[in-house]
Each structure stands twice: as structure tokens, then as C-alpha cells.
Amino acid sequence: MEAKEIIKKDMEALYLGNLNTVEFNLNLPKKGKYGSEIIWKSGHERFLDSEGNVKRPPYGTGDRTISLWATFCAGGVTEEKEYKVCILEEKPQIVVESVEEPELEAQAGVQVYLPYVAVIHTRDGKTLVHRINWKEGAQRVYERVGNFREEGMLDGLDFPVFCKVTVKKEIQKVEKNTEPLIGYFDHGEAVLEEGSRFYTAQEEMQEFLLQMDDDRMLYNFREASGLDVKGAEPMTGWDAPECHLKGHTSGHYLSALALCYKAGGNKTIKEKACYMIEELGKCQDAFEKIPGIRKGFLSGYPEDQFDKLEEYTPYPEIWAPYYTLHKIFAGLLDCYEFVGIDQALEIAVKLGEWVYRRLSGLPREKRMKMWGMYIAGEYGGMNDVMARLYRITGKKEFLETAGYFDNEKLFLPMEKGIDALENLHANQHIPQVIGAMEIFRASGEKRYYDIASYFWKAVTESHLYTIGGTGENEMFHGPGCIGNLLTKHTAESCASYNMLKLTKELYRYENKKEMMDYYERTMTNHILGGREHGATGETVYFMPLAPGFHKEFEHENSCCHGTGMESHFKYADMIYAYQGEKLFVNLFVKSRLEWKEAGITIRQKTEMEAPESVILEVESKREFPMYIRIPKWSREGRKIWMDSVEQNGWTEADGYIQMDVPEGRHEIRCLFPCGFYLEKTPDRPELHTLLYGPYVLAALSGDKNFLELDLDGQKAADEVRKTGLEFQYRDLTWKPLFDIEEEAFQVYWKKK
Structure with missing residues (x-):
């Protein structure tokens, strides 16, 4: 060379x-x-x-x-x-002020474990979780009914902690109805139509997938299982042969192919998915022939990373083997569900049995210690895919395996309604909560639902930037810490990808309009705003919210590159939903819905340049009730026309316009008065952002100091000039984040 x-x-x-x-x-x-x-x-x-x-x-x-x-x-x-x-800075020296003393219910004669962690309050005002070392260990069997008090010490700290144990003759799990309120059009009934940035993003990502070399995506699996790599080049970045995370991008690629096929029905995309699954099946078979590899295993490397994790080998000697496995699992199940490839489920079942056999032989303390290890123990959403596999197959060992991934450090405070997210890695833990929601769907156990519901509330109320993203340098910080955390490394894209997944699962049961307000904000400003224009397939890792920075596209196989391949095929997922005969219109994007079972077709013709005007062409074989979300950004003066005639017989309730649509063809137009408004950060009230309807606006400026502007909603209405989706205020040009490419910008600025 x-x-x-x-x-x-x-x-x-x-x-x-x-x-x-x-x-x-x-x-x-x-x-x-x-x-x-x-x-x-x-x-x-x-x-x-x-x-x-x-x-x-x-x-x-x-x-x-x-x-x-x-x-x-x-x-x-x-x-x-x-x-x-x-x-990263050194870990804090913790001075404990008080402890939320744990409580436990136990059944007489049945083995239980004392809580692994406690919620503590520190002298400097932080709420954290901390490990407990119990006298005589955590395992207990109480032979008689009554109340007991166990004593332990906070790990590494001279501070006692006590647990009240109530032993009963019998304990009944608290259950909740798993029948969802809301149904989704999840199999291609809703599709985007040409004429929006969402559609362009979807089409350009499809073009990227069509360019991808499938054999290169298979390289690590073939090489690890001893098969011919068929002349393919090795993967690079996080999937390079030297990297311990290799295989994760191929899992995302499977999901992206499946979601792309669902979104548009491209036959070549289906062929690529079928080829990938067939070849991965060969790799799984080849692994079984290698001495020391247990039946059902499939990954981009041998089993040694899993062996080393059980020996508590730290990162970077190993890197999150179960995280990588989750991506592969999710890709297999997506190919089964959305492309209809039966072999994908067969491979997933064998792999699930491998996970069950491996983890069922480990004591609880070992699993807890593994999941608590920095990076090495990160497991993505393994609880999610195992519970999902149970729902598909009915095999109880898969639901049991999902429970092996319970993470008390995260779950215990959420179950108690305590925000102890500070110092936790954001995107490491959001998928675990999605998994809790999936376990609830599979088991009906209410505590998992409560964990997911409170987590969503805590994040969306206290940990969000104005674009809907969360986390700084990948980490959660204290509640309300936003203005003091405006850096180049804000809002990891993966975190928003997973928060939208969690929102979708919760909305099934809560049907809260506020959830769709959050969904719209994040999908539009962070997900759409985070992609590189063109068919490059790249997504920002962080969306920089410090003044004067610009989007950086790393062009490597990072986690955010992987989730980015999937995200742009999900825009149609939540536009429409239904509850019995009721149809919900939740998002305002050019699209088409074919609800064949109900005999209803809808074409939505909303233009992004005029978000205040929602236009729906409806054709129905019967009269039906329709619910249209009233967006958080809309003002008073809402109006509705049907076939150009203003309507008065509609009502507003629970954040929706409610109306009965007659049989036949009709054009329905809604006016949601739209304008400028400001949002400020909770911890630095002088810092603001400017929004227009659903769009967060960014001022084009390379100044590394915050701009200082005498601007409010009324002044913006009077002085800002709008041309399409470009805005001019004095000598400043503003754009929505999704229209900004390489320019430096400021989202947050100081109000004079």
C-alpha cells in the first residue's frame, strides 16, 4: 500500500x-x-x-x-x-444528612433479599441512591409472621441504615389491568406523504440504508463464528475489530431495515433484511460448533466478554456485552414483527434461551453487582426484549429472565416517587424503564407501571432542555438544573430516542394530551433537528446548547448513529391513534391513514410553514368521533371549518377538540392561532429561548457569549419578520433547529 x-x-x-x-x-x-x-x-x-x-x-x-x-x-x-x-470529574465526597429508611414486605418461609440501595439526602442538598451493606448479608428467610428490624451501613460511609420488615402469611402482588386504552397503527396503516422535512428525512435515510453493504454489517458475526467474511471490509468506530462493542450497529441496522419497510414497503429493503437474518442464522449455527460456546449464542464476538463480566472485569477491558446483545435482540424482533421474517423469531428464541440459562444460574447479588458496574454492566433494554419475547411466545422463562435485570438503584426511588436521578447516566437508564413498562404489559404487576410513569414525570418536568432533550455529558443532573448546564455536550440523541419510545408505551394507558405535547416538541426539534442533511445517515451525538457552537457529525458507528438510523422511520407512528371507534389526531404532519377495519381514510395536508392551519381530508363509510389535539403552543381563538363552513357543534375536553364526522368525504380545517413565546430556565431566569408554534428557534451567531436581547412575545410579534420558516429580528436571523446545517447558533440567550 x-x-x-x-x-x-x-x-x-x-x-x-x-x-x-x-x-x-x-x-x-x-x-x-x-x-x-x-x-x-x-x-x-x-x-x-x-x-x-x-x-x-x-x-x-x-x-x-x-x-x-x-x-x-x-x-x-x-x-x-x-x-x-x-x-469526568472525581466522584463527590458524600456527607449524609438523612436516609429514606427502606421497608420490605416478606412472606413467611419464603426467601427474600433486603434492599440493595437506599435513597439518601446529602448535606449539600442532593438526593442520591447509595448501596447498603447489611449485617449477615442481604438474604433472609423469616419463619414467622411479625415485624423485624434489620441493620446495615451505607457502603463506604460511617452511616447506619435500618429496614423495617413486615412478614405476612401471604403476599399478593398488586396488579393493574394491562388492556390499553389506546391502539396504534403500527403496521404501515399510517405513512408520511411528500412535502415535509419529516418525509425528506425518511427518504434520505432509506437511501442511506440502500447504500449499505450487508456483508460488512455481517463481518463481525462471521469472523467471530469462524465463517468466511466474503471479502467484506471490517467495520469501523464502535464496531471496529478492536472494539468490545462490535455488533451493536448491526443490531440497529436490522431495526432500521424493519422500520423502513414498515414506513414505506420498499421491496429491496425487505430483501436486505431477509438476507441479514438468513446469514445471522448461519452464524448462530456456526457458533454452536465452536468448543466452549453454549447453544443459542449469537454476537459479534465470542462469549468471553460475558464470562469476564461475571468476574467483574471493568471497562475498558470489556464494554457492555448485554447492551450489544439488546441491539441484536431488538433488531431480530423488529424484523419478525414488521417484516414478517419467521426465522428472526427462531433466532431470538434460541438466543433468549441462552440468556436464561446463563443468568438463572447466577445469584442475585452477582447480578446486582454486574448491573451496577460502570459501562461494563450497562445492559440497554434487555428486560424490554425478554418481556417482549415472552409476550410473543408465552414462554415463562423469558419473563423470569426480564426480571433478572431489575435495577434497584433506579427502580427503588421511582417506586417511592422520589427523583434521585442525579449522577445517573441518562441513556443507560431510560431503556431500563422502557423494560419496566414491557414487564408490566406482560405480567400486569403494577409496580413496574408506577416506576415507568413516575420516571417519565420526573424527567419531563425537571430534566428537559427546551428542545425536549435531556442529560448533559450523558448524565442526569439535579432537578431543575438547566441554565447552568448549557454546554457543547447537552441532549444526547439516544436519550430522546428512548424517551419517545417510553412516551409511546405510557400513552397507551394514560391517553394524556400532555404526553403528545412532549412528543411533538422532542420529535420536531431534537430528532428531526439532529440529523445531517442528505443521505449520509449521520446524527449528532450531542445537540450543543452552549452559545455559538454548531452541530457536529462524527461519521462513526456510535450509539447515536445507530438510533439515528431508526428514528427517521418513526415519524408516522404517533400521528394517529384510536380508542374503540374514536380516532385521535395527535401530530400535525403531512400523512395518510388507511384505517381499513373502520372504513376510514385520512389525508393530512398540514404545511410546516403554517403550523397553525391543520387540514384533514376525511373519507368514511360511517359517522365517527374524531379527537384533534389542541397543541400546547396554540392560543385562544381556535376555529374549525367543515367543507368551508365554520362549525360550532364541537367541544374541547381533556386537551382535544371533539367532533363527530359525518359519513362521506369532507375537508376539515382547524385554526390553532400560532405565535411567538418565550421559555426561561428554572435555575437561571435570565436565560430564555424563543419559540414559534412547535418550533424552537435558534439565532445564527458564533458568539460564545450569550446574546443579550430586549425581546418578549409581544415585541417578537411586532418586530420579527417571517419568511417561510426563516425569521429576522433586527440584525439577527433565526431558524428552527431542523433547518440549520453547519451554522453556529444560539438557542438560549439573556433577556435584558
Whole structure:
């Protein structure tokens, strides 16, 4: 190879791990895989030196993002590549003020475990969860009915904790009806129509998928199972051969193919999905022939990562094997459900049996310790896919396995209605709550529903940026901490992807209009706003909300690249819903609905440039009740016309316009008066954002200091000029985030 080709391949092959949350020393190789010499230089030797040694900033001084440069040299040619390394501050020194003492109900003669964690309140006002070490261990069997008091100590802290145990003759699980209030059009009945940014995003992502090399997506599975890789190039980034997360993007790819086929019915996309499933089946069969590999296993690497996790091997020596497995599982089940590939379910069942056999042999304490390990123990939504597999097959061992992933550190405070999210990794835990909701659907056990419902409430009320995203540097922080957390690393895209999934599951049962207000805000401003324009298939990892930054597209197989491949095929999912004969119109996007069972067809012709005017062409074989969401952003003065005649016989209730639509063909037009309004951050009331209807507006500005504007809703109405979806206020141009490409911008600014 020529020198330039050597350097190019070494740049692609070199992988340093997850640089967004660094706590450990980095391995900085001096030589590339294909032969180039590598020279390293750090932008801040105090925290990261050129040998890869990491010194974390002291607690309270904040995380540090440092530039690290690698100079690749071969045959007299040199090229430089910059890496951004986020080094996390040291963990806090906790001073406990009080403890929410845990309580436990037990059944006489039946083995139970004392709570793994307690909710604590610190002297500096934080609410956290902390592990408990119980005297004589956590396992108990109480032979007689009565009240008992157990004593333990907070792990690593000189602070006692007590648990009240109430032992009863018999305990009945509290159940809740699992029959949903709301039904969805989940199998292609609702589709986007041409003429919106949503449609463009969907079509460009389909184009990206059509360009993808399936054999390259299969490379890691074939290589690990001993099969011919068929001349494919190795994957790069988080799926590179040297990376311990390899295989996760292929799982996302399966889901993306399935969702794409559901959204548009493209035959080539179905063929690609069928090919991927058939070849993964061959890999699963090949794994069984390898000595030491247990029946049913399938991954992009052998079983050793799972073995090492059970030995508590830390990251970066291993990296979240069950997280990767979840992506593969989800892709298999999506291909079964949305493409109709029976073999996908067969593979998933074998893999599910492998998981059951592996985890059922482990003591509870080992599982708890595994799931509590930083990065290594992250398991995505394994509880979700195992409960989903149970609902499909009826095999009880799969529901039991879903329960093996119960994470008390997250679930216990949620069950008690306590927001203890601070210092938890956002996107690590949102999928676990989706899994809790799926366990509820499968079992009817109410506590799982309560966990999911409270979690959604806590996040959406106290942890959201104006665009609907959550988390800074991937982490939850204290409730209401928004204005002080406006950095380059706000709002991880994966977190919004998963919060929308959770919203969809909860809305089935709660039918709350506020949930759809959140859904609209996040889908429009973060998900649509986070994609790179064109058929590149790329999504921002973080949506930067610090002043003067711009969107960065890393073009590597990161988690947000994976969820981004899926997200743009979900825009039609929640536009329409039904409850019995009632039809709900929840989102205002150009689309078509064919509700064949009810004999109803709807074409929605709403234009993004005029969100205040919702236009529905309805054809029905009978009269039916229709409910149209009143968006949070609309003002007084709402009006409705049917066939150009203004209507007066409609009502507003529970956030919806309610009307009966007669048999036949009709055009219904709703006016939701739309205008400018401001939102401020709870912790810094001088910081505001400007919105127009459903759109968060960003001022095009590279200024790294917050703009200071004498602006309010009335002044905006009087002085801001609107041309399409471009807005002009004095010398500033504003755009919705989804129309911004590479320009620097400010979403938040100071109000004079």
C-alpha cells in the first residue's frame, strides 16, 4: 500500500474507546495496525498526558473536554487527527444528612433479599441512591409472621441504615389491568406523504440504508463464528475489530431495515433484511460448533466478554456485552414483527434461551453487582426484549429472565416517587424503564407501571432542555438544573430516542394530551433537528446548547448513529391513534391513514410553514368521533371549518377538540392561532429561548457569549419578520433547529 493508504486505514482502524465519559487511562498506541508511526500530543497535560495517563478534575470543578492529537507518519507522509476527550470529574465526597429508611414486605418461609440501595439526602442538598451493606448479608428467610428490624451501613460511609420488615402469611402482588386504552397503527396503516422535512428525512435515510453493504454489517458475526467474511471490509468506530462493542450497529441496522419497510414497503429493503437474518442464522449455527460456546449464542464476538463480566472485569477491558446483545435482540424482533421474517423469531428464541440459562444460574447479588458496574454492566433494554419475547411466545422463562435485570438503584426511588436521578447516566437508564413498562404489559404487576410513569414525570418536568432533550455529558443532573448546564455536550440523541419510545408505551394507558405535547416538541426539534442533511445517515451525538457552537457529525458507528438510523422511520407512528371507534389526531404532519377495519381514510395536508392551519381530508363509510389535539403552543381563538363552513357543534375536553364526522368525504380545517413565546430556565431566569408554534428557534451567531436581547412575545410579534420558516429580528436571523446545517447558533440567550 502507498503511504497515504496506510495512514487512511490506520486512522479508520484506530479506536480509543468511549471518549465521552473517560475515567481511566487511555491506551495510546505508538504504531498503527497497518504500519504507520503515531505521535500523540495533548491539549492539557494536567488532565491527560501524551502517554494516555488520566488525572480526573477534583469534584466540584466540572468535567474537562480536552483535545488530543494523533500524528500518523508513513513513508514521509504525515496526517493529523484530533480526538475530543471528556474526562469526568472525581466522584463527590458524600456527607449524609438523612436516609429514606427502606421497608420490605416478606412472606413467611419464603426467601427474600433486603434492599440493595437506599435513597439518601446529602448535606449539600442532593438526593442520591447509595448501596447498603447489611449485617449477615442481604438474604433472609423469616419463619414467622411479625415485624423485624434489620441493620446495615451505607457502603463506604460511617452511616447506619435500618429496614423495617413486615412478614405476612401471604403476599399478593398488586396488579393493574394491562388492556390499553389506546391502539396504534403500527403496521404501515399510517405513512408520511411528500412535502415535509419529516418525509425528506425518511427518504434520505432509506437511501442511506440502500447504500449499505450487508456483508460488512455481517463481518463481525462471521469472523467471530469462524465463517468466511466474503471479502467484506471490517467495520469501523464502535464496531471496529478492536472494539468490545462490535455488533451493536448491526443490531440497529436490522431495526432500521424493519422500520423502513414498515414506513414505506420498499421491496429491496425487505430483501436486505431477509438476507441479514438468513446469514445471522448461519452464524448462530456456526457458533454452536465452536468448543466452549453454549447453544443459542449469537454476537459479534465470542462469549468471553460475558464470562469476564461475571468476574467483574471493568471497562475498558470489556464494554457492555448485554447492551450489544439488546441491539441484536431488538433488531431480530423488529424484523419478525414488521417484516414478517419467521426465522428472526427462531433466532431470538434460541438466543433468549441462552440468556436464561446463563443468568438463572447466577445469584442475585452477582447480578446486582454486574448491573451496577460502570459501562461494563450497562445492559440497554434487555428486560424490554425478554418481556417482549415472552409476550410473543408465552414462554415463562423469558419473563423470569426480564426480571433478572431489575435495577434497584433506579427502580427503588421511582417506586417511592422520589427523583434521585442525579449522577445517573441518562441513556443507560431510560431503556431500563422502557423494560419496566414491557414487564408490566406482560405480567400486569403494577409496580413496574408506577416506576415507568413516575420516571417519565420526573424527567419531563425537571430534566428537559427546551428542545425536549435531556442529560448533559450523558448524565442526569439535579432537578431543575438547566441554565447552568448549557454546554457543547447537552441532549444526547439516544436519550430522546428512548424517551419517545417510553412516551409511546405510557400513552397507551394514560391517553394524556400532555404526553403528545412532549412528543411533538422532542420529535420536531431534537430528532428531526439532529440529523445531517442528505443521505449520509449521520446524527449528532450531542445537540450543543452552549452559545455559538454548531452541530457536529462524527461519521462513526456510535450509539447515536445507530438510533439515528431508526428514528427517521418513526415519524408516522404517533400521528394517529384510536380508542374503540374514536380516532385521535395527535401530530400535525403531512400523512395518510388507511384505517381499513373502520372504513376510514385520512389525508393530512398540514404545511410546516403554517403550523397553525391543520387540514384533514376525511373519507368514511360511517359517522365517527374524531379527537384533534389542541397543541400546547396554540392560543385562544381556535376555529374549525367543515367543507368551508365554520362549525360550532364541537367541544374541547381533556386537551382535544371533539367532533363527530359525518359519513362521506369532507375537508376539515382547524385554526390553532400560532405565535411567538418565550421559555426561561428554572435555575437561571435570565436565560430564555424563543419559540414559534412547535418550533424552537435558534439565532445564527458564533458568539460564545450569550446574546443579550430586549425581546418578549409581544415585541417578537411586532418586530420579527417571517419568511417561510426563516425569521429576522433586527440584525439577527433565526431558524428552527431542523433547518440549520453547519451554522453556529444560539438557542438560549439573556433577556435584558
